[in-house]
């Protein structure tokens with residue numbers, strides 16, 4: 626069974642595990658089917674896939690989120706420290722990718738502690754949630770200048786070349 630996922634829940638693991646493999650091991654040792662999160666982001670920004678989206682998650686029981694959200698956890702305890710730059714960058718690009726695939730509204734991206742009914746500090750007071758939202762918005766609010774549309778790629782590239790010679794930076798966009 627596939628669960629429609631229209632929310633993203635953001636977590637820290639709350640511990641300083643070595644890597645995603647260790648997070649998975651800890652969860653398996655509790656008798657779980659797999660690690661509870663759908664994605665885990667390691668300190669160096671490596672994104673590791675966790676539990677399959679074909680199963681309900683095991684990361685946020687509040688508000689029935691295990692059945693309607695994608696759970697992303699960054700390794701670390703962000704009550705104590707901040708996530709690494711690599712973790713934040715990786716999270717931003719993962720969110721952009723998921724937003725394209727799942728098409729959820731931005732207000733459905735929630736830190737775990739903001740989920741109604743959740744009693745937790747997760748993902749910690751140093752989790753840069755507002756910065757995250759800003760970066761996501763940044764890409765959505767670009768004003769673009771359209772200055773040509775062609776029925777062949779070759780013509781489009783010729784036109785782009787002309788603009789470049791004029792000192793205007795531009796690129797060809799796939800139809």
Ligand SMILES: [Zn+2]
Pocket residue numbers: 635636637684737745747748
């Ligand atoms: Zn959490």
